[in-house]
Structures are given as structure tokens and as C-alpha cells.
Amino acid sequence: MRNALRRFGRTHEARLLLVTVALMIFLSFATKNFFTIQNALDLLTSYAFPGMMAAGLVVVLVAGGLDISFTAVASIAQYLAVLAANHYGIGWLGLFGIALAVGTALGLLNALLVTGLRIASIIVTIAMLNVYYGLLMFVTGGDTINSLPDWFANGLSWVVAFDSHQNPYILNMQMIGLVLAFIMTWLLLNRTSVGRQLRALGGNPEAAKRVGFNVLRLNMVAYGYMGFMAGLASLVQAQVAQTVMPNALVGRELDVLAAVVLGGASLFGGVGTVLGTILGLALLAILQNGLILLGVASFWTECFTGIVFLVAVSTIAWERRRQRLAIRRVIGTAA
Amino acid sequence: MPKFLEMTGISKQFGGVRALSDVDLDIAAGEVHCLAGENGSGKSTLIKIISGVQPPEPGGRIMIDGHEVSGLTPAESIRRGIQVIYQDLSLFPNLTVAENIAVERHHGLHAVNWSAIRDTAQAAMQRVGVSIDPQSFVADLSIAQRQLVAICRAIANDARLVIMDEPTASLTRHEVDALLALTLELKRRGVAVVFVSHRLDEVLEIAERVTVLRNGEKKGTFEARDMTDRRLVELMTGKSFNYELSETDLSAAPVVLAVRNLSRAGDYDDISFEVKAGEILGITGRLGSGRTELALSLFGMSPPDHGEIRIKDRPLQLSSNREAIANGIAYVSEDRLSLGLIMEQPISSNIALPVLERLRGPFGLVQAGRWRETVRRWIADLGIKVSDPENPVRTLSGGNQQRVVLAKWLATEPSLLILDSPTVGVDIGAKDGIYQIVRDLAASGLAVIMISDEIPEVLYHADRILIMQEGRIAGEYLPHQVTEAALRQAVDA
């Protein structure tokens, strides 16, 4: 136990936790509203969408790939699903069924292209982002769907308690979706053989082939899962927004990528954890929220996010370099 | 003895390179078999075919246990009990030791059984007789430990044939002995072992039969008992080698490097020596004697605590390797794979990038002609066997990669060249090529420091030999005034 703690103390996650907690303490004193249950619930609701996307993206990064197209995938999934729900009497099951199927299918297409073309995944998926998005804009003419079915617009939520002013504390489908997404990713990465194969593939692709792992199948799992999450997250987002705009999501890729990389996932593959991703997301959310509560003008928020991202990436790079040097020293004395 | 593996008519072509032509090979159950051949003779390619990573060309036949197998895949090969420990070990640095050993348990679609993984790993480590924390990550292990993990992985898979591609290249003598003992232990358990190595003495020590490849062709399979070093070298290269002690008159040559009372706590202590232009200074000593640390200090990678380094009579305070390079110092490190080469990049860029500055013409633009000329010259000078300089370095055989590292450094036109174990993993013919190159470089006025584990290497190819012991210089010898045995004794004293 003590050993495990010590091991944890040296990880990126531990440092991230420290920074997050420090920031939380600072904001609790510096602002009136930060340290309230209501604020926490609001944050959970509004960060459910990037959070669920991050839960999908970390799997792709762990497998040594990169997916940029997920916002376009989500846009298509939500548009088709809500369109169908408006025209045919499909219920919750049908709605989610369509969104998940569309998301997963587009993810699988990404996997086929990345594996088949043998071109860097970032390039393939940037191209696919534009293809998907362009097609969506072309087919829909950019039209917004303003009326959602009533049952969907009302959403799923439960009042669980009241604060001293009788304002309700609400548990909603966004929070459930977010928690579910992280649990699923954790199970996939840590409790299934496929998850371990994904990590192995990201760590040493050549060796993965040599021990006989099926790279195409693994990529289909990784990108398919990302697409699946995009489908799930798209509905969660549509429910909050109460409209479906074909251009509402594209452009938010980098926020998600920032959270995942902040969480310690490596763009070179093989590295990344669910805990790290959660912390990365939390840090980003708290930071952006804190700046708003402190009354800082909103364009500063983006600038700040960028700076934090840069600092995070460089500390990670620096850590890695130190580790590599240490290894090199070991090798040096061994030979 | 029954044959475990029989292969006939195996050929393989990569682009314009004929890696294998019509090769036969058979391995008996429980046999220790050695594959010998120069760099690029096709040893690794043959192994990749046995393990199903590369398909042979049509016409090749592979029989395992007397049954012909066609369309061998890596998974199928493993299922049949064939395990390969590759030159690069093929481990997963981001997974734990236990997972790496029991990686077969990750196959398929099921929940991970962590306790079974731990048990498998423990059992394999016990059988091999090693103890490494199964929960540590492979990225944190030394090369020797990683090798043990790779061997444990083979054992965990109930291997009937373990193939080791240059397993000893980055091990110390002590670790090599342990590995050879392990090989015999595997044999005792009825596991066949195929061994690829460039250290001929160890090959002949443990192998029963030796198969020699030259330029992708099989020269024959021989009983190791009837084989000598000399004959093996002739079979591999078609040439014979006789080394002579070197004696160069350096009395008039200017001093290039002078080191005075150099110390670094814990690494080396009170080191003084000089190297003249045209001189090859050999430094040898046991593991941990401080030779590599000294070299790193000379190259600006770890600053000394005390003492003075002078290059061409100018005092030098090196705080980075860039400065060292700018001052005409080049350092070819011992582990070629993790330092120095960008595997996915073309051979040409690997050679030319460090000297980009010098290839600039008007407007600061790189001149394609000078670029090509530089690349062509070093490929020719070092005899690097390439089909196309634009191929990634990854496609070169191990020994040829080594030469690319050398080319890269020589392109910086240094005045002091530090070579750390320059011929590890290099075949005898190529070794000779490298010695020849080093001598030519010295003859053209370069000062060379050659650090080596192998006593004959410094004895036959250096003008002067320093022996390091526990961070100090324990002796200085001239090659024609000392014998190999005396040197060995001095090192081990």
C-alpha cells in the first residue's frame, strides 16, 4: 500500500492532482461562487461533452493514433438521430441507436483509412474532418434543427436534494453520460485483453505485429470506440443546447485534445490513463470557470488555456527527456 | 535426432536488394545452432521468415515437425513453439514486466486475468532463474534486464525453438556468460536455440552446428567442433584477416587533446593524458571503470568537477554537446539504436542533417548537389550497403546502421573522434572496414580515442593503450611492448 502510494507520488497524475487542488483552494478563497455544489454541478453538465470525447480520444492516443475528426462525426450523428426522431416516432432507444451506429460507423471508416493508407493518422483524420463536415453542410444547407421532440428536450433528470434557498440539486443525463464514459474507457483500457493490446500497439507497433496482434482490428476498436463516444456525447450535447446546429461542434477538437494531453497522454502513443484524462479535463474546466468567476474577459480565457496547455506539454516533454537520460545512464554503465 | 524445423529454397528480395537466395536450413530438436554471416548477409531476414513476419518468395517450403506449413503468420509461428528474441528485443516499454512476459495472455477478446499474468510471469522467471519486479515498467530496465524479460517471454510461451538475434551485442562479458549458461539450460530442456552473433568465440563455444550465410547465399552448415575462427571468417567474408601491431611515429605531431587532472565525483578521478593528431588512443577497462563517463565529459554531456580540457592548446569549458561539436569533437556512442539515428528518416537525412549548415549556398538555401555529394561520398567511403539512400534507416541491417552513425559524425569533420565500442554488433569483415576507416582517418591527421571492451581491438588498432580502473588510469602501454595476456591481466587486476 505504502509502496503503491509512493509509486503514485512519482506519476504525472499526482502532480496534476496537486495543481488542480491548489487551483481549487485558490479559487475557493478568491471567488464567492466557486466552492459551491451548484457550480460543481454546472461544470459537470457543461463539460460532459468534451469529457466524453476525451474519454474516447485517450483510447486512440494510447493505441498510438490520433483522431481529429470526432467533432464532425458527432455533428453528423446528432443531426441524423434528431432528424429521425422528429420524423418517425422512435423513442430513446432508437435515438441513441442511430447516433451510436452512425458514430461507430464513421469511426470504423477512419480506422480503415488510417490502417489501409499507412498515412499518419493526424493527416487522415484532419482530411476526414473536412470531408464529414463538408458533406454535412452540403446536405443540410447549414440548417439548424430548432424543435426537438418534447421528451428529448425535457431530458432525463432527477432532483436529488435542495439547498438552503430551496434551489434543486439536479442529477441529469449529462453527468450520467460523463461518468459512464469514463467507466467504460477505464474498463476497456485496464480490464480487457483488447485494451492491453491497444496499449501494446501504441508502445511498440513493430513488436505488436510480431507477437501477432491484428493491427487493423485494433485500430477498428480504437477509432470505432472514439466514434461511439462521439455519437453518445453528441446527444448529450444536443440535449443541453436544445438545438442541433451542424456547425456547433466543429472547432472544439483542440479543447478536447488539450484536456487529454494535459492528462499525460502522449502524442507518440502508448501513454495515457483515465485518471489523468479526468484530471486534465478537471484542470481545464476549473481554470476556464475560475477565470470567468474572477471576471476576466472571455478572450483571455482562451489565451490562458493555450498557455496552460503549452506549459503542460513542455513539462511532460521535459520529464520524458529526464527519464530517457536516466535510462541512457543505466545503459551506459551496463555496456 | 528428429528435425524440428526444415526449410528449403527460401528466397527474399527487398526492392533491388537480394536478401536471401535459395537458402536451406534445418534445426534438430534441442540443438544449439548458430547463424553466422557478415552484416547484411540475410540472417535477420531468414529469422523473420521463420517467425512468419515476412513471407518467403514462392517456391520456399517450411516444415515444422515434419508437416509443411504454408502462409505462416506470426501467431501461427508462435503457436508452433517458435519464439524470436529480436535484435531490438521487441518489448513493450509502456507495459509491465509481467505483461511483457505473459503477453500471449492478452491475445483474443476477454477480460484481463491479472493474477494469471502474474503467475505466468513468475513461473517463467523462476524457470530462467531471474528476479525482476514484475510490476515495474520495461522502460525503466537496463538492456541486460530487458533481454532477460525477452527470454522469459519466450519461455513462458513453451518455446520449442528460441531464436536470438545478436543477443550479446550490448551485454557485458559477465552477462554474456550468464546468457550462454541459460542457453545450455534451454537445450537441456529440449528447446532448440538458434543464435546469431558476431563474437565468433562465443559462437563456437556453445553451438553444435554453424550455418554460414554470405550475401544472402548459404555457404554451408558445419559441425562447430571442426570449425576454427579463421575458417569461419574466411567462409563469411571470402577473405582472411591478419592484424599487425601498429607503430606510427608521432613525435612531431601536434597535441590535439590534453586533459589535466580531470575529476568527477563518483565517476573518475585525476585523469591526465594527451592525444596527438594522427594518434589512436585505446582506452579499455572493466564495466564501471569510468571510461564511458570520461568520454561523456569530453563530449560536454556531463561536466567535470575539476581539471582542465584543452583542445589544440585552447582551454575548453564544455557545457553542452553542441559546443563540443562546434569545437571539433565527435562522439560515436556505444548504443547505436537509441542515440544518434532517426530510424524512420531516410539514410541520406541521417547523414547530412548534422552538417546542414555547411551545405548552404547563396541565400542560405541548402544546395541539393552538395547534399547528394556529401551523402554519396560517405556511403562510398564507409562501404554502407544501401539500395537507395532515400530508404529509411530502419531498412538497413544492424551493422550498416552502425556505419551510418559513423558517417554522420565524420561528416562534421571533427579534429577529435571519440569512438565508444565502435564495433559492437558488427561482423568481422565490417569490423575490419571500420578499423581501416579509423586508421585512414588517423593518418589524415584526426586524433582518435577508441574505447573498447575487447582487448585485441585496442591492442591491434591503437597506437597507445590506457587502462582504467575504478575511475583512475591504472596503466599506459605501447602495443609492441605488451602482450594480450598481460593486458587482460592488467584490466582484471
Ligand SMILES: Nc1ncnc2c1ncn2[C@@H]1O[C@H](COP(=O)(O)OP(=O)(O)OP(=O)(O)O)[C@@H](O)[C@H]1O
Ligand atoms: N524492410 C527492408 N527493406 C529493404 N531492404 C531490407 C529490408 N530488410 C532488410 N533489407 C536488406 O536486406 C539485406 C539483409 O538484411 P538483414 O537484416 O537480414 O542482414 P543481417 O544478416 O541481419 O545483418 P546484421 O548482422 O547487420 O544485422 C540487407 O542488405 C538489408 O539492407
Ligand SMILES: [Mg+2]
Ligand atoms: Mg541482423
